Amino acid sequence: MLSVSPYLKHFDPTSAQIEGAVWIERRLSQLRGCFADPKAYDTALEHDDPLVYSVSSFEPATNNGDLHIGLGKIMPGRVGSEYFLTRGHLHAWREASEIYIGLSGEGLMLLETEGGEARSIPLTANSIVYVPGHTAHRTVNVGSSPLTYLGVYPAQAGHDYAAIANNNFRQVVIELGGQAVVMNRQAWLESHPAR
């Protein structure tokens, strides 16, 4: 039998690592501009620079028709009232969709079209979230344990972080009285009592 290694990868759902795969980590200090409240961000960083999320990516080939898969893990936590989140991105190839599969934890996905239509979709174990093309997406951990999930996308999708960095998402996910609440960013900034 020929080698199976280009075809088979095992993953550990707890550590969220795919064996031999590309591994990236994002600590709080690398996420400047992602959270709504810059004061809360600076205060949090004075105390610690925690791991916010990691992604392990298996990228077996890059031709048209090929697929890549990532295993994400977002730690539980908040910056002020705002839950830990991924940077979020559009695909550089705008038509590229993505399918997320929830493994563990309690999450929300923020989906936002280029036209600014915004939605939030629950992401939990045994759920599938379809992210259409032309749609920015961010994942948020609203639970008290790590949120883990798989994401499958066309190999040629690419990542465009710049569009998000300029405008950020229109929605924020805030802890309010022990509940995760999705609010319009601007409305929340204007009402936020600590500012």
Add this chain to the structure above:
Amino acid sequence: MLSVSPYLKHFDPTSAQIEGAVWIERRLSQLRGCFADPKAYDTALEHDDPLVYSVSSFEPATNNGDLHIGLGKIMPGRVGSEYFLTRGHLHAWREASEIYIGLSGEGLMLLETEGGEARSIPLTANSIVYVPGHTAHRTVNVGSSPLTYLGVYPAQAGHDYAAIANNNFRQVVIELGGQAVVMNRQAWLESHPAR
């Protein structure tokens, strides 16, 4: 908040159903020509017409860049010595790859290029199997419990069953002394004592 239904599906890993998704079932009588031993197939059918496998498919959109996801479940069982299997297919769009994610059970995937190069790859919980383009693929349950898995593929992949129906796969997966053994089909047919 707008409706989330086009974006979110829950699945039941035990029944292997994705809510509101396309559902197909394949009983033994629908798999004529897939198993190596036609006598064993006819004998098995005289007794019963069991469910061999089911696939639940979520097909949210069909544009270039879109993805579909299927949830497969193969029951444990054999036809003679040969383990229960899926019909197997090439993608009609040959460049289309597929990513399988094992959920439960013990399986093998038979991969075979159009040039006839054959491989078998284990498929178990927490494993990812990459099926390149131009590669026929069949899934086999070699365990004693249902084998369940997710498969993600480009929306435009399509299914071509005809190429397989003409030649079948070069490899068969046979129970031999309580073990699953992968053999060349022709070699097995020639050595098979019951024929």
